[in-house]
Amino acid sequence: MSPAVRPWRRMRREAAAIRDAVRAAPRRTVVTESVLTGLVLLCALAPFPLVPPAHPVTASLLGVWAALLVPARRMYPALTVLCCVPVAAGDNAWAMVVVPCVVWSAVRRITPARRAWGVVGASGAGAALVSIAAQSLIGQLPKMPYLAAGAGVAALFILLPALSGLMLGRRRPLTGLLRERNAYLEHARFLTEEAARMEERARIAAEMHDLLGHRIGLISVHAGALQLAAERQAPPLASQAELLRTTAGTAMDELRGILGVLRHHSGEETAERGSREDLSALVADSRSAGADAELHWNATAPADADARTRQAVHRVTREGLANALKHASGAPVRVTFHDEGDTVVVAVVNEAPPVPCSPGDGSRSGLVGLQERISLLGGTLDAGPRPEGGFVLSARIPARPDVPAVYATSSEPVTGGAGSRPPLSTEVLTWPRLLGGGCAAMLVLLPTVGGTIILLIMAVLH
Template sequence: MRAAPRRTVVTESVLACLVLLCSLAPVPLIPPAHPVVVTLLGVWTALLVPARRMYPALTVLGCVPVIAGDNVWAMVVVPCVVWSAMRRVAPLRRAWGVIGASGAGAVLLSIAAQSLSGLPAMRYLVVGAGATALFILLPALSGVMMGRRRPLTRLLRERNAYLEQARLLNDEAARMEERARIAAEMHDLLGHRIGLISVHAGALQLAAERQAPQLAAQAELLHTTAGTAMDELRGILGVLRHRSDKDSGERGTREDLAALVADSRNAGADAELHWNATESMEADARTRQAVHRVTREGLANALKHAPGAPVRVTLHGEGDTVVVSVVNDAPPVPCSPGDGNRSGLVGLQERIGLLGGSLHAGPRPEGGFALCARIPVRPDAPSAYATSPKPLSDGAGSRPPLSTEVLTWPRLLGGGCAALLVLLPTIGGSVALLILALLH
């Protein structure tokens, strides 16, 4: 009892008390010829209920005296005890041995009982053999059938888990193959173009230093921006190819944001950085990367849509959350709306949403634009290339395997129907026995 779970102990205790009550409650109402024997048989039957879990074979053999006794109410409980115990008897050879021994023991004990009581031998033997078949042999056969089904159900559950894992691995392999193809196309299409831009920007910088020194700073910025774009393209390709970005952990720091603000200031923007977080704030690499992307997107939008307007980049910590905002005032000279398609903001929304954060972007009431993101310092969300356990929508991808109930349904139906058919005579015999006892 100490080793068993509390729920099991409570359940078995309640069942044993119910069996004891069922076996002894009719005794005062219908006084038997041998009350002491009837009471002992009721107590013995109640003890067999918890014993069937640890000693199933001995429990079936212990039901033999109840079949040969005079306690009809305890005899009705015997089929349930035998059925539950035989489900736990293994291997099959041992189960058949227990069935044979219990059947033979019940017949022999019936012969001994009739010889002591002086009842007619043939009639008592027929009744005893019928009771043995109905209350021991048939429930034991049904229990063996149900017990043989349990390993099959366990095997099918393991097979279902294996198929589920195989499906996830196949889906992951398909995603990685598609990402590798996209990375190759991006490398071939964009890498070559950006490389040409960088080369021509370098040549333009050299020419501007000799012929137009006033344009040298802009040419240098163009060359530097092209090189930065190439580095970022390599980082994106590394993510698509399932490689970790070694330099991503250095982004999102104070020096990194200061560099972004300095680049915008060199491009003509009135940009400022307000760092209100502690210097020792240890944020996840994905959080730092998201902070970098928000800052860069906000500064780029301010340069494009509000040239000449003051821009303030603010970062502060709120416990386990990092808040970064890029706010610009209205431009000094009204300009026509740009041709942007908000794809950058959509990408930021998806990136920050994967980390469990939120992004707000929109015009300010007093004029200008505000971009604000709240990102967890230690996000629980997986990285962008992690496997998603959810099936793809619209029927895309491989179909998930059928559930365990569907996989085992034919076998469960066959085994359950056969076991029920075997128990039908036992159920009918128990009802008839109870009716005869009440009429008597």
């Protein structure tokens, strides 16, 4: 392969790489870089009619070159810093203003810091040498004030912006590490709270199983014996004894469901809750206990509501029927279910009892619990006496609540692996340290800003 072909092929590979990078970049980045390049080109060439340069062709080429440095800083940061030399040593003051910005942005992308300082040093020395060479070519030896001015320009437009960029570039990974440390601590706190919550729920479940399970089991056994004795000695009471036995069995099943929820075995006893068959069974149990209860199901399709919504419908119906049996014995009770698509409505309405009942000693804790459950699902609960007599308990519940479960545990990993390793020392990762680094980087740029303003004023006056 001839030596002349190798550079050509390398240029083609670089052009293909640039084209692929532009296609892969986000559209917002491409638009932003295009706008910045156009603005730099406009600022470098637009003042020429008002302030004609001494060498228009050279000044125009420097303006175009400065505009090309803007998008190049992303893919070739080290080469971009070196290519700032002709602009910093040229006679286009408007293009020279772009050099600090390009150096500041490009140096942050050069790693490690030793390589960045080498590139910056070579660029500063190159700017000084190019200035000396330009004076020598026109037959003038550079004098000491000119050399001092060239060194000052290299320091203001290359060294100080590079220092600021390196300080901010070092600050960026520290900020990322600080976020990772906070995520680690937050994840550790969440796991600690979840472990404590699980331990407390397991303790409550064990206490309920040992106390209530034993008592309900005894009630079921004695109810079975009472049923057998009633069938032999008092047949009219056999049905009541059987109801007592089946109710005790149902209570034991519900207790197992509650224990499963406490032990995070959710979904075991909620699949059939809130269905038409479930509400019909509740109404049938109340009718067996002597209530005049009936169910009105107003739904054209099977209920496809969330399991928590179906559980809430079951609880509202059961609480309403139990209150009607307790406080309005003998009064007709009507259970109504409406499916409105994104909302379900369940109501338990009882008429006034034929014989006025004395106020019970209820604590209304059942209604308070229902209110809390339905509020967590984003629904509303209404309970109160009717104007014509009786009592109404109704609830409107979203069919598919947007709120997460109260004790839902997230199984998603922490973004970026945060929380998977111990945090760094708090002496390294502190907000004052990061804030101080950012302020110092901005203070370093103040001489550069002042020098830029003076350069532009001199260009206009000249």
